[in-house]
Amino acid sequence: MPAPKQTGRRSLLVTSATLLSLSATAPAALAAPTPPTSPTATPPAHMSTVGGVRLGQPGTQVNLAPSVPVLPKDLTARSWIVTDAESGDVLAAHNAHWQLPPASTLKMLFADTLLPRFPKTMEHKVVPSDLAGMGAGSSVVGIKEGRSYNVHDLWLGVFLRSGNDAVHVLSAMNDGVAQTVKDMQDHADELQARDTHVVSPDGYDEPGQLSSAYDLTLIARSGLQKKDFRDYCSTVHARFGDTEIRNTNRLLSGDTDIPVYQGIAGVKNGNTTNAGATFTGVAERNGKVLLVTVMNPERHEHNEVYKEAAKLLDWGFQAAGKVNAVGELVPPKNALPSPGASAGETSGTHGSGSKPVAGDTAGSGSRGIGIAAAITGGLLVLLAGGAFLVNRRWPLPDLMRRRPRR
Numbered sequence: 001m002p003a004p005k006q007t008g009r010r011s012l013l014v015t016s017a018t019l020l021s022l023s024a025t026a027p028a029a030l031a032a033p034t035p036p037t038s039p040t041a042t043p044p045a046h047m048s049t050v051g052g053v054r055l056g057q058p059g060t061q062v063n064l065a066p067s068v069p070v071l072p073k074d075l076t077a078r079s080w081i082v083t084d085a086e087s088g089d090v091l092a093a094h095n096a097h098w099q100l101p102p103a104s105t106l107k108m109l110f111a112d113t114l115l116p117r118f119p120k121t122m123e124h125k126v127v128p129s130d131l132a133g134m135g136a137g138s139s140v141v142g143i144k145e146g147r148s149y150n151v152h153d154l155w156l157g158v159f160l161r162s163g164n165d166a167v168h169v170l171s172a173m174n175d176g177v178a179q180t181v182k183d184m185q186d187h188a189d190e191l192q193a194r195d196t197h198v199v200s201p202d203g204y205d206e207p208g209q210l211s212s213a214y215d216l217t218l219i220a221r222s223g224l225q226k227k228d229f230r231d232y233c234s235t236v237h238a239r240f241g242d243t244e245i246r247n248t249n250r251l252l253s254g255d256t257d258i259p260v261y262q263g264i265a266g267v268k269n270g271n272t273t274n275a276g277a278t279f280t281g282v283a284e285r286n287g288k289v290l291l292v293t294v295m296n297p298e299r300h301e302h303n304e305v306y307k308e309a310a311k312l313l314d315w316g317f318q319a320a321g322k323v324n325a326v327g328e329l330v331p332p333k334n335a336l337p338s339p340g341a342s343a344g345e346t347s348g349t350h351g352s353g354s355k356p357v358a359g360d361t362a363g364s365g366s367r368g369i370g371i372a373a374a375i376t377g378g379l380l381v382l383l384a385g386g387a388f389l390v391n392r393r394w395p396l397p398d399l400m401r402r403r404p405r406r
Contacts, residue, residue: 041078041298047097050194051214052327055096062092063324072311076298078276080308081213082316085221085282085289089325091316093213096327099195100295102211103270104139104162105278106203109196109211111158111232112223113187114174120152120228130172131165135204138164141240156240159232160247162270167202177201191332193218205274213293218329220267220280220291233266250306251281258303261310267291269305277305283313290316 141163157166276296
């Protein structure tokens with residue numbers, strides 16, 4: 001029997017704005033102390049410059065001015081980035097392009113790649129080969145061989161419990177792990193996430209499996225264009241079989257030492273031996289939507305990755321509108337003009353690099369917090385009947401806030 005579809009979600013408000021042309025970034029001096037690094041935690045001297053030259057420089061990049069609040073002084077993450085989710089402005093960053101193990105934050109790429117391919121109601125009976133090859137100690141949602149699950153419940157297992165078993169079942173439905181890894185890598189390349197090298201679809205530690213704070217933010221921004229992605233990543237709790245599962249994103253669900261972050265609406269967390277703790281989050285306050293990614297804090301206190309992410313979000317909301325950007329989130333390749341195209345003859349595609357949406361409909365009945373989306377066809381908000389110019393930003397779609405249900 002498929003699991004009952006009761007979910008609780010946090011809401012995200014993104015105000016669509018007229019797309020703005022790129023603004024120049026002033027080459028202001030770096031203005032915050034770089035957290036101390038050990039010999040094993042030293043970023044490369046030269047990193048990718050996708051999104052701006054300063055993003056390829058090691059250390060903290062921020063344009064401080066008298067009206068701009070100073071960055072938190074007790075950040076220990078090896079890499080982090082704070083961006084305006086709608087305009088794509090990078091407000092501040094620290095080793096943004098440092099290639100590091102991503103852990104389960106890589107599941108954002110898995111979801112962004114595969115979500116459109118299977119209707120939510122599609123059923124799949126699990127066979128032993130579906131669960132083969134999972135790494136020792138993998139996080140699981142508890143999928144059983146011989147039992148049938150629908151796609152909706154499998155995605156709940158991916159997003160809420162970071163279930164590697166759910167990832168492997170969905171990968172089997174997508175012609176296997178090897179094909180899924182290839183599809184994910186192709187999609188990362190389409191998004192210009194050039195720091196990302198996919199080896200396993202679930203983010204489990206594998207030699208050569210890497211991403212960066214910049215790339216994970218690009219991937220999250222792409223995923224948030226999809227309504228189903230937004231619904232799943234904002235789900236706090238749900239029924240899965242005979243049990244209730246709760247989102248392991250502690251800024252979304254809270255914990256004993258950390259409250260639910262005001263305005264949080266996803267996205268994904270991870271934790272492995274090699275990666276340490278990783279996290280990408282999106283939050284909204286007063287019509288401003290920010291994305292933050294934090295990778296591998298060197299302080300190993302409980303929930304440290306969420307605490308540092310919350311501090312960076314607090315700073316971002318205070319600095320937004322005051323701080324000059326140090327770079328930008330680039331658009332996907334297929335949102336760029338075709339070779340030889342004249343102005344206004346550009347592609348209006350979504351940039352997902354995937355098949356047409358199947359079953360990307362409103363979620364099931366919710367419990368607690370509801371989320372409603374106003375989005376036309378799951379595509380970008382575009383100017384002038386769909387023209388997307390190379391010097392335009394890539395915004396998130398409109399989302400509407402709904403009061404919590406009692």
